[in-house]
Amino acid sequence: MRQDINNWQSDRNADPGKKPKPQYRSAFRILGSYVRPHRLAFALVIVCTVIAIGAELFQPYLVKVAIDDNLMGGSQDYGGLLAICFIYFGLSLTGLLFTYLQNNLLQYAGQSIVAGIRKQLFEHITKLSMSYFDKTPSGSLITHVSSDTEAVNQFFNQVLLTLLRDGLTLLAILGMMFHLDPVLGLYCLVLLPVIAVISVAFRSFMRNTYQMARTRLSRLVSFVAENLSGMHLIQAFHQQKAQAEQFKERNEAYYKANIREIRTMVLFNRSFDLLSNLTIAFVTWIGGKAVLGQTLEFGVLYAFITYIRQFFQPINAITQQWNTLQSATVAVNRIWSVLDTRPDIEDRPQPVQIHWESVEGRIDFNRITFGYGSESPVFRGLDLHIRAGETIGIVGTTGAGKSSLISLLCRFYDVQEGSILIDGHDIRDLPQARLHRIVGLVQQEPFLYAGSIIDNVRMFDETISRDAVVRACEFVGADRLIRRMKDGYDTKLSERGSGLSAGERQLLSFARIIVFRPKVLVLDEATANLDSQTEQLIQRALQVVSEGRTTIAIAHRLSTVMQADRIIVLRHGEIVEEGTHRELLERKGFYEQLYRHSQGEAKEEEVRMQRKNASMPFKENVV
Numbered sequence: 001m002r003q004d005i006n007n008w009q010s011d012r013n014a015d016p017g018k019k020p021k022p023q024y025r026s027a028f029r030i031l032g033s034y035v036r037p038h039r040l041a042f043a044l045v046i047v048c049t050v051i052a053i054g055a056e057l058f059q060p061y062l063v064k065v066a067i068d069d070n071l072m073g074g075s076q077d078y079g080g081l082l083a084i085c086f087i088y089f090g091l092s093l094t095g096l097l098f099t100y101l102q103n104n105l106l107q108y109a110g111q112s113i114v115a116g117i118r119k120q121l122f123e124h125i126t127k128l129s130m131s132y133f134d135k136t137p138s139g140s141l142i143t144h145v146s147s148d149t150e151a152v153n154q155f156f157n158q159v160l161l162t163l164l165r166d167g168l169t170l171l172a173i174l175g176m177m178f179h180l181d182p183v184l185g186l187y188c189l190v191l192l193p194v195i196a197v198i199s200v201a202f203r204s205f206m207r208n209t210y211q212m213a214r215t216r217l218s219r220l221v222s223f224v225a226e227n228l229s230g231m232h233l234i235q236a237f238h239q240q241k242a243q244a245e246q247f248k249e250r251n252e253a254y255y256k257a258n259i260r261e262i263r264t265m266v267l268f269n270r271s272f273d274l275l276s277n278l279t280i281a282f283v284t285w286i287g288g289k290a291v292l293g294q295t296l297e298f299g300v301l302y303a304f305i306t307y308i309r310q311f312f313q314p315i316n317a318i319t320q321q322w323n324t325l326q327s328a329t330v331a332v333n334r335i336w337s338v339l340d341t342r343p344d345i346e347d348r349p350q351p352v353q354i355h356w357e358s359v360e361g362r363i364d365f366n367r368i369t370f371g372y373g374s375e376s377p378v379f380r381g382l383d384l385h386i387r388a389g390e391t392i393g394i395v396g397t398t399g400a401g402k403s404s405l406i407s408l409l410c411r412f413y414d415v416q417e418g419s420i421l422i423d424g425h426d427i428r429d430l431p432q433a434r435l436h437r438i439v440g441l442v443q444q445e446p447f448l449y450a451g452s453i454i455d456n457v458r459m460f461d462e463t464i465s466r467d468a469v470v471r472a473c474e475f476v477g478a479d480r481l482i483r484r485m486k487d488g489y490d491t492k493l494s495e496r497g498s499g500l501s502a503g504e505r506q507l508l509s510f511a512r513i514i515v516f517r518p519k520v521l522v523l524d525e526a527t528a529n530l531d532s533q534t535e536q537l538i539q540r541a542l543q544v545v546s547e548g549r550t551t552i553a554i555a556h557r558l559s560t561v562m563q564a565d566r567i568i569v570l571r572h573g574e575i576v577e578e579g580t581h582r583e584l585l586e587r588k589g590f591y592e593q594l595y596r597h598s599q600g601e602a603k604e605e606e607v608r609m610q611r612k613n614a615s616m617p618f619k620e621n622v623v
């Protein structure tokens with residue numbers, strides 16, 4: 001199965017200019033692997049389908065018997081006629097019952113499979129490395145989890161059902177036709193190549209239109225996702241009109257692709273209707289002459305014409321599923337290409353199991369070299385050694401590599417050369433779950449989920465008690481503001497905690513860190529968004545949180561790191577100065593320049609932050 005996907009990927013890579021074509025074999029094999037656990041349900045579906053088709057197709061034959069044996073034969077056998085009517089009705093009921101069973105069984109199996117794929121996909125995405133998210137727009141991942149899995153759902157509930165039911169119906173009708181009159185049956189069989197020619201002619205055109213519609217939908221979804229996450233920026237820069245224009249363009253492109261798709265379908269369907277009516281006219285002429293010449297019974301002609309109508313229905317239904325089959329095939333391959341992506345960062349088969357409680361928090365960056373992709377390295381042989389329990393401040397200009405250093409420590413990326421050690425253990429040898437328990441990260445924009453405060457602080461980990469959460473909140477000074485809220489700790493936060501001020505969100509993220517008791521605390525611009533009053537509150541929280549822990553604090557605002565045991569000054573990925581605040585000022589080097597500059601900025605920023613926080617609805621809770 002994996003081999004198929006690799007083939008698909010290498011095919012795609014071989015000709016990057018080409019649109020991805022559906023890879024039916026690989027898609028069917030992949031789907032087959034999901035179907036296997038539900039084989040009993042699928043076997044029952046086939047049994048139900050055969051019974052339902054049998055019941056349906058026997059009906060015209062019954063009418064033929066009624067016409068030829070009871071009506072045309074001139075017998076007065078009313079009992080026989082009534083029996084035929086009852087059997088006809090019984091067959092209808094049987095068809096209804098087994099079609100119902102078949103549909104339900106297929107729905108059950110199909111929905112279970114699709115729910116499983118969706119779960120597997122989501123779990124897999126959460127395990128992928130940061131480098132993957134750097135390259136992949138979130139909108140396209142949303143499409144994989146929503147629209148692509150929906151396309152697979154349609155495969156089971158439409159395509160598979162149609163292929164099975166209508167494919168079998170077609171074979172059964174052909175059998176009945178040949179049984180009734182082999183010559184007329186042969187005339188109808190001649191039509192099959194004509195149908196094939198029409199189908200092939202439409203096929204490639206339809207594939208392009210479906211592919212185009214899906215690509216445009218994916219672009220549209222990506223655009224909406226991007227805009228939703230950057231809504232603040234759009235409003236702040238009054239970009240509503242410009243973004244609406246861009247949306248309009250993408251929306252129209254998708255609309256046009258859909259219209260084209262529908263037009264193709266309608267043309268295709270009507271061509272089939274035309275062919276069906278032509279055949280009926282032809283058979284009526286040939287068969288009618290035979291009936292008049294008394295070489296064919298009237299009932300046979302009636303049954304034949306009924307079967308011709310039924311003959312075109314399944315062909316039409318199967319070809320109508322072509323687009324769904326195509327989009328499902330593309331979707332399956334796309335889903336699988338995500339599932340087949342191995343995270344760049346994986347645990348070793350036999351990781352080192354260090355006892356979390358015994359970690360002291362000594363950190364060594366040993367001559368590390370690292371760059372993003374093919375870009376020039378951010379660090380070339382950087383050396384930094386941090387004692388257990390030490391508080392380190394990292395400052396530097398924009399793009400100096402401060403956040404990258406933290407990303408490496410958290411192992412969001414791996415170094416290309418050198419090593420990073422915690423208590424002498426290479427972090428690549430540790431299980432990632434353990435590493436992330438050891439290193440606790442607080443970012444500039446803390447992420448809060450839609451859910452209660454209690455769940456946000458303990459990250460939905462039910463093993464952490466309510467008491468532990470309350471104690472952590474008391475510890476960082478968040479308890480008072482939480483108790484003032486309507487439902488206290490059970491207050492439901494909206495997505496990303498958008499109802500809270502930046503300071504409140506940050507306090508909750510400190511409480512979160514306390515609950516998880518990391519041995520190394522990493523603060524990436526944790527106070528950057530706050531006014532100085534809120535910053536003081538956060539600073540107090542920070543002091544208690546960092547007590548007894550190795551702490552690394554990145555800050556643009558130098559006031560945040562002035563108290564650090566040691567300040568590291570980074571410039572273009574190199575440590576250019578290090579020492580305490582006082583030592584660095586006395587050196588009158590780069591740090592001193594940064595400090596003087598920041599003094600000037602501090603006043604302007606204060607005014608700006610005060611304005612910003614004044615517009616936050618819960619601001620009064622903080623002060």
Ligand SMILES: Nc1ncnc2c1ncn2[C@@H]1O[C@H](COP(=O)(O)OP(=O)(O)OP(=O)(O)O)[C@@H](O)[C@H]1O
Pocket residue numbers: 134372375378396397398399400401402403404405
């Ligand atoms: N995900 C990424 N992909 C590619 N390049 C990146 C990525 N993240 C950072 N960079 C680049 O790496 C360099 C260091 O960036 P980094 O974010 O570590 O700097 P920083 O000192 O934290 O800057 P700032 O203070 O602005 O946050 C920059 O040139 C930046 O453009």
